[in-house]
Amino acid sequence: MSTTMTMAAALNAALRDSLEADEDVLLIGEDIGTLGGVFRITDGLKERFGASRVIDSPLAESGIIGTSVGMAYRGMRPVSEIQFDGFVYPGFDQIVAQVARLHYRTSGTVQMPLTIRIPFGGGIGAVEHHSESPEAYFAHTPGLRVVTVADPQDAYSTMRAAIECDDPVIVLEPKRRYWSKGEVDTSVSAELSSARVLRTGRDATLVAYGPLVVTALEAAVAAEDDGIDLEVIDLRSLSPLDRDTVAASVRRTGRLVVAHEAPGNVSLSSEVITSAVEDCFAHLEAAPERVTGYDIPYPPGALEDHYLPGIDRILDAVDRTLGRRNSREAA
Amino acid sequence: MSTTMTMAAALNAALRDSLEADEDVLLIGEDIGTLGGVFRITDGLKERFGASRVIDSPLAESGIIGTSVGMAYRGMRPVSEIQFDGFVYPGFDQIVAQVARLHYRTSGTVQMPLTIRIPFGGGIGAVEHHSESPEAYFAHTPGLRVVTVADPQDAYSTMRAAIECDDPVIVLEPKRRYWSKGEVDTSVSAELSSARVLRTGRDATLVAYGPLVVTALEAAVAAEDDGIDLEVIDLRSLSPLDRDTVAASVRRTGRLVVAHEAPGNVSLSSEVITSAVEDCFAHLEAAPERVTGYDIPYPPGALEDHYLPGIDRILDAVDRTLGRRNSREAA
Amino acid sequence: MLTTPSAPDHDLVAGLDKPLHVLREDGTRRPDPILDPLLRDVDLELLRGLYLDMAVVRAIDDEAVALQRQGELGLWPPLRGQEAAQIGLGRSLQETDFLFTSYRENALAWCRGVSPGEMLSVWRGTTLSGWDPFAHHMATPQVIIGAQTHHAVGYAMATQAQGKDDIAVTCFGDGALSQGDTNEAMVFAASFHAPVLFFCQNNHYAISEPVDVQANVPIALRPTGFGIPSLRVDGNDVLAVRAASLLAAQHIRAGKGPMFIEAVTYRLGPHTTSDDPTRYRDEKELERWRRRCPLGRLERHLEQLGASLEELRADAERRSQEATTAMQEAVAALPSPAPETMFDNVLATEHPGLLRQREQFRAFTASLAPEQTEGSAA
Amino acid sequence: MLTTPSAPDHDLVAGLDKPLHVLREDGTRRPDPILDPLLRDVDLELLRGLYLDMAVVRAIDDEAVALQRQGELGLWPPLRGQEAAQIGLGRSLQETDFLFTSYRENALAWCRGVSPGEMLSVWRGTTLSGWDPFAHHMATPQVIIGAQTHHAVGYAMATQAQGKDDIAVTCFGDGALSQGDTNEAMVFAASFHAPVLFFCQNNHYAISEPVDVQANVPIALRPTGFGIPSLRVDGNDVLAVRAASLLAAQHIRAGKGPMFIEAVTYRLGPHTTSDDPTRYRDEKELERWRRRCPLGRLERHLEQLGASLEELRADAERRSQEATTAMQEAVAALPSPAPETMFDNVLATEHPGLLRQREQFRAFTASLAPEQTEGSAA
């Protein structure tokens, strides 16, 4: 029952099937209706489900989120789109002070089953504010689920699970993988909070998520040439973290490398490494390594390849954990 | 030349002296003029410097920050007040997408010497949104300096240094320590980015900042009873981090405990621990520990004492790093 | 200011020159072409009811201030002076209309049947929300200025999509007019023709800042720039507020889109019990507004209609007594939440990390009281 | 809608019924009592200048689109159709007035003497800012919709405090009217009487969304609710825009506080070179607006005044050629930034962590090209 499709098509199918399955589901965002979204993720959905379920909103992110909160009060399950990662900040207050807290504030009386879709990450040569990775802000915020998707099947199943979940879920879609293809079986369901071991290995654990999952897998293949056997984990859920899956792996490999595009300072890699240290300090045979964006604003497009973690930087970090020759030895 | 005063008075003096010293300095915020601020930190300054240098702004945090940005374009050095920690989020976009980036965006042409003052943290029995610790959001953001103050002298000197600094500086003021007293010498200047070793010790390194510095020092005194000799570091600068001071200490003690009020997930403690692991893995004799707010929204006032890290929780964590009997052994 | 401007070609605002009112200061009734049609049902019974409501909520408010002074509450935001604005609105709505308010709308909560314990627990710090929003069709107090306006619009859009005639009502202060959210909410409401009433209590201050920091033209003009019609009403005239609210609700329920009411009133007390208003406003101004007391005006009106004030006051006194006694009892009875409950409801689903933190918290607490360990750590 | 509303007692808006204009579609001049006093200096020379400006910026815009198609630029936001709005404003300001614009205001950058390389580098992705804002009295393009409006107000407050008569000007689109920031900026401007001009190019679309998603009354009404007077002007009539801008600037410079201009125009091209406008608007609408081309209208007017169109077009052609040649040369000459520069200017002061990251980056880069190690890792 599976079909080959792009991640963009898989997401579109997930939204379509969710709208079909539950009449309380609705979509709201900028340019998602008539245009079908700047990435065409909502293509054809307004035609199919009408303008009151696929809503072209005014240009205001706080309004998009805040309005969704009100809809949730009335029993709807809004799926809000933020057009690009860098535009989520005007909606930050509504996300962290309202969406994340209403269930807690009301002792469980008011549910906030919002899904907030954010295309995120770089690698598409875009202008400023179009290539960011804001996940740390949300993962630090109690009361939110933060998930990433990495391939078309995962995108389909995770999006459906996010929309079905009674918690607010931020779904980060790796925009530079929108056009990557894969098999999708729409009957496969996903669990929102678990990481996936995508490849087992003996020598070191390589943790990634979102756009870097593909890169991590490629790095693992490249590492084979050097006789290094990497275990690759797709974290998927950035909050809550699936610490157990990471810890179980690190206990076996004794080595940990975490990769993401966001700046490293106070980031997901800080948390994954600290958690691993807490969970399995005695098993660590080397200091864990992070391979992340530098602690700088996202640079101009011409430099993004230098900014983004690639296979070589990942392998260099793996080498460090293994005590092999690496770039910093000379430094 | 030193006088005894509260932290509130020290901050007031620092603002007064900064306004006096540089006519480009101005203050803007809600209720800071006629009222003198809800914590009276700006008391008397409008009378002294006039309504165009101590500006009662409309009720809009994005406007307060955004307007300050424009003033900085014209050469001013605005000191913006956010009335309480929980009200900074409507201004988040202007902070992370403008204030933090303009210097980078313009290759150094446009400076943003803003100081953003935020009373932060809990412990005053307040209603929702008045007791938060948003530092992780800012520390994760490249292009900002984030500093905390811990005692009246530090408050005076750091505030003056922040206002003199050509970078945007977020100054987090521990509101529950506003009325604690100490000696202040207004001729003492502070360096913005360095941590302070407040107490040297052999057995473990205890890192804290802001409101928990006092608590950490108290914990160190209490630990003496058990024959434990704690080194206490006030981190002061949350971004950039003074990794060297922490690492130097951990290399000596081999043990690390980090305490703060904010939730622990993807937080300053995640970063301090990860940095320490990177910097001195070989010297660590036990897994570092964090003692933080739980991963929950700030609870109702009646429960905040259970939420906030206190001496006992800190000592319990110290015990764990030392392999002594502690609360989790039975758990 | 312009040489020959063309006047706006739409009639979006009423009451701009002088707020709409039907009771003069001396209590006499004056005709008002806009509001009169909405006042046909007014009789002595209704007037007495409105008076009693205002008297009781004033007593509740005073009692809460007293409870705060006694240390029973951490904080209280007094509504004294704004009774007519809130009761006028509260007594005009249908039960299933949903309110999204700020923190000062305790008279509205009273209209909504919120019990004293439910009303006080937030201010005592034992909960973050005092009541079940769905049971009372009223969201619990919003502290972030302006944030609730979006919620009302979203709620209204949803009722509209469901084809129901409930409306949403959002209450906020003059200060909230400056927040991006409040303005964006008007954009959304206008754009989607949402059945929502924006109800601004212009009480002249946002903490210490006089209203002209937020707006140097009447607040009721603001919505007109968004295409939302607006009424400016004397917020100390309970009949006028009620009529304006009825008018607006009719308009909205008829599918004509959002409306806005500015109720011009005054906060007679401090911003909250932590505030010292003498720092920013003078006694003369206060005295002027004390004379405009909404209860006094209605009292005079009732007197002119021949009602027995003695009876009325006695009735008010009795009901106030009941209400405040209930408050005292409720405060004393408010349960201190069990510490472990702070881990509840962060998510609606399970969170393994929090389960672990709760376990650790339990063990830590037990370790502090070794003698109880066996019982509590089990 | 109300039965007997009192009309607003202030005259805050002009051009509401029909946007102010002084050139008819056929190029004939019509009298306008508001704008005429600002047009006394208009002569053939000035008209020719405005025409040439518009022709050249259209050529620049077309060339940028072509460069994008050739892969020389990553993206470009065409301004075709909005030449009169931008040139009319740009040619009315004093040199030291400071502009805070969005991303589509390349004709304003042209007026400000921004060179082709400076204009293109952001869109090629070699820098985040193309020019020195202080050298040109114009901030570089703002991508976050509405954010720059606050900056203009703050700048204006500062010039005011310094007693200077410079004004700040902020440009934004119809979509920006929905953002909280834009509305808050009007609150601040009105409250502080800031010398700032809000200039909205209503080009009828925010990407795919027609303007009525953002506002169902004319945009020029919005500021009136904030107490800011406003002019609604035909944005395809360069003379009218220039006169309105002069009028507004005079008002602002005279210390009378902020003003707002809505320039009603149309984006003839796609939102950006990545956009496919056929998905959301129809050819008929487009055709209607193509006929209202701002250049055509001025051409007809010049013709009526007896100017030689042949000469004019030749002149325009020559200057356009110069400009586009300069663009081609500039693009080719734009330096690719050295990778390590990405670590520069994060802070104005030293950042030890970044120094370390730069070192690590250097070592890593060197390790990739072992044969160069000695030279580059030194």
Ligand SMILES: Cc1ncc(C[n+]2csc(CCOP(=O)(O)OP(=O)(O)O)c2C)c(N)n1
């Ligand atoms: C976003 C935000 N900023 C600041 C505050 C602090 N604050 C609490 S109440 C208040 C004034 C509100 O004034 P207004 O809207 O007129 O309501 P009122 O108190 O007069 O009823 C302020 C500034 C807040 N609660 N939320």
Ligand SMILES: Cc1ncc(C[n+]2csc(CCOP(=O)(O)OP(=O)(O)O)c2C)c(N)n1
């Ligand atoms: C805060 C924010 N949200 C969303 C976007 C994405 N976006 C870029 S341009 C645009 C439309 C802007 O429309 P308008 O303000 O009318 O300006 P125009 O493009 O027509 O010149 C949108 C939604 C953005 N840049 N910033």
Ligand SMILES: [Mg+2]
């Ligand atoms: Mg008020």
Ligand SMILES: [Mg+2]
């Ligand atoms: Mg537009």
